Amino acid sequence: CGVFGVFGHPDAANLSYYGLHALQHRGEESCGICTSDDGTFHYHRGMGLVKEVFDRDRLESLKGKQAIGHVRYSTSGSSHLGNAQPLVFKYRGGDLAVCTNGNLVNEPIIRKELEESGSIFQTTSDTEVIAHLIARSSKDLVEAVKDAFLRLIGGFAFLIQTKDYLIAACDPQGLRPMVMGRLGEAYIFSSESCALETIGAEFVRDVQPGELLVLDKDGLREDRFAPMERRAMCSMEYIYFARPDSDIYGANLHSTRKRMGQILAQESFVDADIVTGVPDSSISAAIGYAEQTGIPYELGLIKNKYTGRTFIQPSQELREKGVKMKLSAVRKVVEGKRVVMIDDSIVRGTTSLRIVNMLREAGALEVHVRITSPPFMNPCYYGIDTPNPADLIASSKSVEEIRQAINADSLYFLTERGLRDAVGIYPDEYANGLCMACFNNDYPTPVRFEDAKLTSCS
Numbered sequence: 001c002g003v004f005g006v007f008g009h010p011d012a013a014n015l016s017y018y019g020l021h022a023l024q025h026r027g028e029e030s031c032g033i034c035t036s037d038d039g040t041f042h043y044h045r046g047m048g049l050v051k052e053v054f055d056r057d058r059l060e061s062l063k064g065k066q067a068i069g070h071v072r073y074s075t076s077g078s079s080h081l082g083n084a085q086p087l088v089f090k091y092r093g094g095d096l097a098v099c100t101n102g103n104l105v106n107e108p109i110i111r112k113e114l115e116e117s118g119s120i121f122q123t124t125s126d127t128e129v130i131a132h133l134i135a136r137s138s139k140d141l142v143e144a145v146k147d148a149f150l151r152l153i154g155g156f157a158f159l160i161q162t163k164d165y166l167i168a169a170c171d172p173q174g175l176r177p178m179v180m181g182r183l184g185e186a187y188i189f190s191s192e193s194c195a196l197e198t199i200g201a202e203f204v205r206d207v208q209p210g211e212l213l214v215l216d217k218d219g220l221r222e223d224r225f226a227p228m229e230r231r232a233m234c235s236m237e238y239i240y241f242a243r244p245d246s247d248i249y250g251a252n253l254h255s256t257r258k259r260m261g262q263i264l265a266q267e268s269f270v271d272a273d274i275v276t277g278v279p280d281s282s283i284s285a286a287i288g289y290a291e292q293t294g295i296p297y298e299l300g301l302i303k304n305k306y307t308g309r310t311f312i313q314p315s316q317e318l319r320e321k322g323v324k325m326k327l328s329a330v331r332k333v334v335e336g337k338r339v340v341m342i343d344d345s346i347v348r349g350t351t352s353l354r355i356v357n358m359l360r361e362a363g364a365l366e367v368h369v370r371i372t373s374p375p376f377m378n379p380c381y382y383g384i385d386t387p388n389p390a391d392l393i394a395s396s397k398s399v400e401e402i403r404q405a406i407n408a409d410s411l412y413f414l415t416e417r418g419l420r421d422a423v424g425i426y427p428d429e430y431a432n433g434l435c436m437a438c439f440n441n442d443y444p445t446p447v448r449f450e451d452a453k454l455t456s457c458s
């Protein structure tokens, strides 16, 4: 998912619209904006894309200088309006709006506790649990939020809005990204920096692990709810999720992916006629692979930009249909050629098989698959939607078996070392690392609770 917030700008709703539109790749299922007009809340949520859910009149009605907004990524079996955010609650005679990107591993435990002591829940979302924790505290809002966040285990980036405050926070490991920017006197928060560029805001900095940034009439207060622990930014953000024009902790995503391609070429050169990337996420890496090897980069695959990300459609059947709608091979480019095909990840393996076959049907002589991540073997507990572990092809098959399953002439996965070198940060440096748990099973938080929850909102 993606979150976006504005504090202190007369055009808060419009800015949120453009910001969320720039974050659309982080979720296409539903979206919403909630503004505060001196404490009167106006909000609208809907299913679908930002441009479908909001029109001029709707935005016009969202008055106020403060806003938080959300785009939601569809996760297994929960595609309905009730899951759209921001959620708005009654709080001490006013309103409280919350939206989040991520997943709380221990949410079921906290929910059970709250229910046992009388809370009644309307949704199944993590966000509501937070609201209850805050509402139960007798402390002032900021202290209540801090206490609530201290109880959370997982990966999350939160925006909270009340009449007087806008609060932004990231989990103590910094698993999910969020940046802060300025637009004139106004403050902006966004899951990714690309949205700052879109609205002409200036990038200020990444929100740090465990940090709590509070905006009120006195301006910005930089506080924290937890000490910074081992920083563990999600490596899938670098590999796949974030847009190539975004920066995370100073590293531009296009350049990082290009380095992944270069390192992949060093680790696994193969003699071929052309290099092609699976659009959009792997174009940068394919350019890097081509640059490193001297094999020309070609557009061997074209994406129809009017279809959504295939992962976003809930059922396997729809997903399989989606791949065909979405991608085609360029026959004149690949015919008679030995092709290196770069992709970012193999999860179930169905996408790779289809694309390899598509290239063969278009006349490719050989298809060599190079992946810019290590084999995806373990589920994510921090909000990136991953299938049931049994459906992760790398959890049960060797690289050679995967090669056969996807019908490739050769297959190679980037090493963990190569991934770290490409990103340029190391887990052994204090507070400066990557989460790679889905590749190496090294989760940066406890995850094995009796009823740990796998997926909420990536």
Ligand code: 5GP
Binding pocket: 236, 240, 278, 281, 309, 310, 311, 312, 343, 344, 345, 346, 347, 348, 349, 350, 351, 352, 376, 384, 385
């Ligand atoms: P699969 O191997 O399951 O068929 O699909 C892998 C493909 O799905 C990759 O090409 C990747 O670009 C795309 N994809 C879409 N959403 C996600 C996601 O949330 N995580 C991962 N790892 N890949 C995704």
Ligand code: SF4
Binding pocket: 155, 175, 233, 234, 235, 236, 237, 379, 380, 381, 382, 383, 384, 435, 436, 437, 438, 439
């Ligand atoms: Fe990202 Fe994988 Fe860690 Fe989940 S387990 S946060 S997908 S690196």
Ligand code: MG
Binding pocket: 278, 279, 280, 281, 343, 344
């Ligand atoms: Mg892809």
